[in-house]
Amino acid sequence: MNFYILISKTSKQPKRWLKGVFSISFGVSLFIFSINYIVDPYNITNHNLLNIKYKFARDDRTEKLNYFKTLPPFENILIGSSRVYSINPKVVSNILGGETYNFGVGTATVEDHLGIIKYLEKNRKLPKNIIIGIDFYTFNPDILPNGYFLKNKELNFLSYQNYHENYLAKFFSIDSFRASVKTLQKHFSSKEEKPRFDTHGWGGTYEKISDNKNGFQELKKELEESQELFYSNFSYQHIDPKRKAYYQEIKELCHQHKIKLYLFTTPLHPMLLKELKQHKTTHQALDEFTTFLSTFNNFINFYEEETFQNNLQHFHGITHTTSKGGDIIIHKLLTKFR
Amino acid sequence: MLFNSYEFIFAFLPFTFFVYFLLLEKKLILGAKAFLVFASLFFYSWWNISYLPLILISMFFNYFMGNKLNKQASKIILSVGISVNLSLLAYFKYSDFFIENINTVSNSNIELLHLALPLAISFFTFQQIAYLVDSYRQETKEYDFLNYALFVTFFPQLIAGPIVHHGEMMPQFSSKWNLVKKYKNIATGIFIFTIGLFKKVVIADTFAVWATNGFDKTETLNMLEGWVTSLSYTFQLYFDFSGYTDMAIGIALLFNIKLPINFNSPYKATSIQDFWRRWHITLSRFLRDYIYIPLGGNRISSFRTYANLMATFILGGLWHGAGWTFLFWGFLHGGALVIHRLWKVFDLRMHYLFAWFITFNFINISWVFFRAKEWEDAIKVLKAMFFGEIITDKLWLANIYADKYLLLQLFLASLLIWLTKNSIEQTSKLKFNNYTLLFVTILLVSSFLNLSGVHEFLYFNF
Numbered sequence: 049m050n051f052y053i054l055i056s057k058t059s060k061q062p063k064r065w066l067k068g069v070f071s072i073s074f075g076v077s078l079f080i081f082s083i084n085y086i087v088d089p090y091n092i093t094n095h096n097l098l099n100i101k102y103k104f105a106r107d108d109r110t111e112k113l114n115y116f117k118t119l120p121p122f123e124n125i126l127i128g129s130s131r132v133y134s135i136n137p138k139v140v141s142n143i144l145g146g147e148t149y150n151f152g153v154g155t156a157t158v159e160d161h162l163g164i165i166k167y168l169e170k171n172r173k174l175p176k177n178i179i180i181g182i183d184f185y186t187f188n189p190d191i192l193p194n195g196y197f198l199k200n201k202e203l204n205f206l207s208y209q210n211y212h213e214n215y216l217a218k219f220f221s222i223d224s225f226r227a228s229v230k231t232l233q234k235h236f237s238s239k240e241e242k243p244r245f246d247t248h249g250w251g252g253t254y255e256k257i258s259d260n261k262n263g264f265q266e267l268k269k270e271l272e273e274s275q276e277l278f279y280s281n282f283s284y285q286h287i288d289p290k291r292k293a294y295y296q297e298i299k300e301l302c303h304q305h306k307i308k309l310y311l312f313t314t315p316l317h318p319m320l321l322k323e324l325k326q327h328k329t330t331h332q333a334l335d336e337f338t339t340f341l342s343t344f345n346n347f348i349n350f351y352e353e354e355t356f357q358n359n360l361q362h363f364h365g366i367t368h369t370t371s372k373g374g375d376i377i378i379h380k381l382l383t384k385f386r
Numbered sequence: 387m388l389f390n391s392y393e394f395i396f397a398f399l400p401f402t403f404f405v406y407f408l409l410l411e412k413k414l415i416l417g418a419k420a421f422l423v424f425a426s427l428f429f430y431s432w433w434n435i436s437y438l439p440l441i442l443i444s445m446f447f448n449y450f451m452g453n454k455l456n457k458q459a460s461k462i463i464l465s466v467g468i469s470v471n472l473s474l475l476a477y478f479k480y481s482d483f484f485i486e487n488i489n490t491v492s493n494s495n496i497e498l499l500h501l502a503l504p505l506a507i508s509f510f511t512f513q514q515i516a517y518l519v520d521s522y523r524q525e526t527k528e529y530d531f532l533n534y535a536l537f538v539t540f541f542p543q544l545i546a547g548p549i550v551h552h553g554e555m556m557p558q559f560s561s562k563w564n565l566v567k568k569y570k571n572i573a574t575g576i577f578i579f580t581i582g583l584f585k586k587v588v589i590a591d592t593f594a595v596w597a598t599n600g601f602d603k604t605e606t607l608n609m610l611e612g613w614v615t616s617l618s619y620t621f622q623l624y625f626d627f628s629g630y631t632d633m634a635i636g637i638a639l640l641f642n643i644k645l646p647i648n649f650n651s652p653y654k655a656t657s658i659q660d661f662w663r664r665w666h667i668t669l670s671r672f673l674r675d676y677i678y679i680p681l682g683g684n685r686i687s688s689f690r691t692y693a694n695l696m697a698t699f700i701l702g703g704l705w706h707g708a709g710w711t712f713l714f715w716g717f718l719h720g721g722a723l724v725i726h727r728l729w730k731v732f733d734l735r736m737h738y739l740f741a742w743f744i745t746f747n748f749i750n751i752s753w754v755f756f757r758a759k760e761w762e763d764a765i766k767v768l769k770a771m772f773f774g775e776i777i778t779d780k781l782w783l784a785n786i787y788a789d790k791y792l793l794l795q796l797f798l799a800s801l802l803i804w805l806t807k808n809s810i811e812q813t814s815k816l817k818f819n820n821y822t823l824l825f826v827t828i829l830l831v832s833s834f835l836n837l838s839g840v841h842e843f844l845y846f847n848f
Contacts (some may be wrong), residue, residue, distance in 0.1 A: 062573035065818035069576060072823075073830040080835070220392075222835045 089227035107196040108153040124148040128181030129156040131314035133251030134374035150249035158291040159193040163203035187287035253371040254364040270366040315350040346385040387432040426541035448514040455521035483708035542637040548668040564642035575639030582632025584829040590625035604766035612770030656741040658722040696720035
């Protein structure tokens, strides 16, 4: 083996080859950059050159966080996964007073809950009340923190994955490109789009799932998907001790900053809840989960609220409630502990 | 500035390249070289300008001492020169390690200095010690200062090597044949740079996540997680460092400078000696020429040969970092080389597949000490690897936040390492046709799209 790099003597036309490499590589990269810059799916520049009414950011966290930054502090913050989308911030404000922001983000885990509170603390935007809707799956050690959480340097407080994404990177990333394409598709389609979240982070109204055969089939399908996605084929036996510790940290942070913390388990459709309770191992984790949360003040376990659970009018799907259900949840929780 | 950053790829590199050759086209040779030195110092200062005086003082001091030695081969001048260089390295790199050990042994409480390690200090110090020794041996000429400054600061190799020898760099800097734009060199440079960039941002940074997760959670790893953690780091280190070297070689070629190769498929090695002929080749060369041979090499006695090997590798371990884990890593490799030598003395044989298996696993296990922050962490990872719980359900990789796709990624990386030609071999047969054009384009675009999470190179820490 030669100690130096060998340069082929037989190769010809390197100049033409170089032109090809540069024109194609930089052409493709420039195209991606331009589309991302013009569409700006995460509202980084706020130029909105195409006058797009509703942008589709694939990542709720970035979308909500970017918007949240432009707003004054709120008195009440709702935290959780997409299962708190249905909770109307206005209902919270009516009971507790002040302005409310719904910081629910898709497939949030406990890391998101703590990450958002740490972000609020760091940016001096802590509210008076924090309400967290907790999903059973978020304590499953088999469920990883959401990839968008890990990529979000403002929310990700974990040391093991610290992305240093910079401003320019947002315009070159493949994620931004996907979001741009989706935004453009929606923008140019004839169908009128609605924003995903309003100025208080609310996802809008969620209706009850249809009672007909199609609705039932949809529920069954969702039930199967939930098992795979959220409960990992019922391999969930014990709740994650690390996430328990994160919750203790949330408790301490709230105590330290004199924030009133309200917690509730996000209701599950009776079909799913029954399966979980009957399963030979998952029921242990479920018991452990609710027992742990019972150690917190201002907590309601909606799995035990039979009047809520048994009314199918409250369910938008297997794991999501309707807006009406959301109103009932928040009313029950806040009036009980106010 | 990192090679895998937007500012380097889209601003610094093209600007430096065009200005350098523009000055050469205008026949401003000195100006072009001075510009390259200035650009290299700018590149170095990008991280922290406060390190700049250190490299400048070191460069002026060694140039002065080298010239003195060249005129008069004085042991005193050589000793002063080497001592100053080593003192600088010792002060910045080893003082806290030394204080910590004093505190432990004497139960005292001397305060640590908490000095920031100036970037590339290990690399430019070694390069210049070699220059002084060779000047003493009358193996150097009285070099032009600008060429010497380029030898020390030339940005492609400044931060993490390859550790270059003045004898191989100076003639290239002074050769008039290297002062014109050569498209074959540029194209080859772009080819090898792209491979390096892809290795770093797409492969190494992917494994970095799992390796970091595992080493952060040594308490709770099961057996599979232990192995996945160590293998992830083994692959990360190779793709990271060899990727960096490929980029350095590629960038240097744009300027018609050939840097020595640093890697030659090290994980294909079938013995530890073979490994050190393939891994960080320029460091091995330095250790051989400036530590092992001056200590007597294998010329005195068998015992002294083994002792010299151990001493060389323990020092090699310490060069990588101030800590007992690095020292132990060096000790392990020194010990393995001694065993290998004894094996050869007794003329024992082994099937090459078995030899490869033992070598690779030894390297993989020894990297655990190299990576672990604390001694206890290394032990915990090794315990998990050999005595950890065997988990068969879906929680098998939960502690390192990974899923089954990680196993697929490890498998694919293994195929790349063991079944494909390395970047240097591929470059030697490079043809500028549509196939390589497509290959480079795909690698380059996918690397650009993955640049978003800019991670530092591992060898910047050494």
